[in-house]
Amino acid sequence: MKKTLRYNYRLKPTLEQEAKLVEFGSYARGVWNLLLSENMRRYQYDKTFLFYNEMAALIKDLKQFEEFAWLKAFDSAASQQVARDLDAALKNSFNKKRLQKFPTFKVSFKQKKRHDDSFRCVNNANCIRIEKGAMSLPKIGKVPLVLHRKLASAIKTATIQMRHGKWYVSLTQEVKCKSAKKILSTLIGYDINSQLTVVGSNGWYVKNPKAFKKASGKLKQIQVQLSRRKKGSNRWHKTKSRLNTLHGKISRQRLAFAHEISCTIAKSSDIIVFEDLNVKGMQQFNGAMVNDNVMGMLTELVKYKAEVNGAVYHEIGRYVKSSGLCSCCTHEHKLGLGIREFECEKCGLVQCRDLAAAKSVANTGEKELIANGILVRALPKSQ
Ligand SMILES: [Zn+2]
Structure with a gap:
């Protein structure tokens, strides 16, 4: 193909x-x-x-x-x-x-x-x-x-x-494209949290680069400066062009980050599972984060890169819950946004919130792929 x-x-x-x-x-x-x-x-x-x-x-x-x-x-x-x-x-x-x-x-x-x-x-x-x-x-x-x-x-x-x-x-x-892999033996689910940290169900993670935060602070500063200048004046034009340059820099940084991460993810396993980020964005992220389209970009990039590599990309169903589930017994918990670690009420397992979410994304993905007939049977669990 x-x-x-x-x-x-x-x-x-x-x-x-x-x-x-x-x-x-x-x-x-x-x-x-x-x-x-x-x-x-x-x-x-x-x-x-x-x-x-x-x-x-x-x-x-x-x-x-x-x-x-x-x-x-x-x-x-x-x-x-x-x-x-x-x-x-x-x-x-x-x-x-x-x-x-x-x-x-x-x-x-x-x-x-x-x-x-x-x-x-x-x-x-x-x-x-x-x-x-x-x-x-x-x-x-x-x-x-x-x-x-x-x-x-x-x-x-x-x-x-x-x-x-x-x-x-x-x-x-x-x-x-490489021909589709005949033997699918590894599956990794991924969760992106509100801090834009990407966590894989195998324990791999990457943090939101600090450069983004720094740049957005600078961006605000210049925007305030621009609002104080007289529109159309010499200094207004100068500030405006600085703003434009910074916007360019930020968008290039984001793209570079998304390419780097998506490349690693696309190569990491035979099957790659993500959540539907549109829905997640509405539920969990605040306005600024949804505008920040790095999340959407990331999944788009992973999708095509996986295809080129002959791997399977899967997005789990829209309304399947993934966060707050125990990775061991799938007991459901209500977690506040600030809580990063929790203890399961049922089995007592202490776990990282993001890792648990990634694991449940992986489990749901596996079940759905078996139901679709793409996967023949459950994959052996390696922990
Ligand atoms: Zn549990």
């Missing part, structure tokens, strides 16, 4: 290249807005929409007119990708299951100060390639890039975007 994965790399464009990248991003936005307004006009006229083929033909026709000369300056494969995205967005908005809104116009950075222009090139006939630390992009040239890891396979598409003042390219590549 093959899986399409995204890998992000830093780009370090020269000033001229950067101007070109900004320009291309605005072209992609222009194509989107043009096609969307054309679609709206068409709908008013005869209640139909333009789909990919018609949109691609329209782009081709418009290129001949002088006022659309900018379309010629843009990479034609990239403008077709915009048409594909709009096609998908239109179709999704009619699909009642997906609950997506009708696509909207994209606004420029000048109006909204949102850095969300991006464009996607397609690798036709090896036009996108990496040579000697630089990435060749159609109509842009060789942009220096930081190749922090080798390519997994051939590049399919490259999306270029600026985030928090830095340029990134996101490459889609097809990765071959």
Whole structure:
């Protein structure tokens, strides 16, 4: 089985290249807005929409007119990708299951100060390639890039975007998954507590990095500072850019943490069991923690990494209780948030709250997998 994965790399464009990248991003936005307004006009006229083929033909026709000369300056494969995205967005908005809104116009950075222009090139006939630390992009040239890891396979598409003042390219590549493991002999359940410490049922644990706490303190400090500045003033802009830089740093730290941990977890056992964190988030975590999407990110990453490794990823049913259960006799306890250790009322076993929760996640997961027919029989317990 093959899986399409995204890998992000830093780009370090020269000033001229950067101007070109900004320009291309605005072209992609222009194509989107043009096609969307054309679609709206068409709908008013005869209640139909333009789909990919018609949109691609329209782009081709418009290129001949002088006022659309900018379309010629843009990479034609990239403008077709915009048409594909709009096609998908239109179709999704009619699909009642997906609950997506009708696509909207994209606004420029000048109006909204949102850095969300991006464009996607397609690798036709090896036009996108990496040579000697630089990435060749159609109509842009060789942009220096930081190749922090080798390519997994051939590049399919490259999306270029600026985030928090830095340029990134996101490459889609097809990765071959290892064949699913035939013998499933190890299972580990994981619990994430409100302090963001991850605990495995085998006793492995990792603490929430202190860097997060430190950064969020700093974040608050700058936010207060910003609120005291006169909006639009020189100093306001300065503080604003500091805030943006810090946001970028925090999001990179989180991502690095999530990747590191998820990699360890995905390799740790044949079967990996997690709780449904959406529900848990609502029940247990306070608002700030739910916003902090590191938890959701972690399970997403573990899921795909396990798949690539041929392991089984399982999330236990939504309303199965896991915290406060004795790991020995499953007697239920009501525990306050502050209690980290408890003694079982029934069998007297003194246990760590998080470890007990992880163990009960593992037990529930095992039962569910046997019921689903994925596991044939209970696994031998090794303590
Ligand atoms: Zn007990």
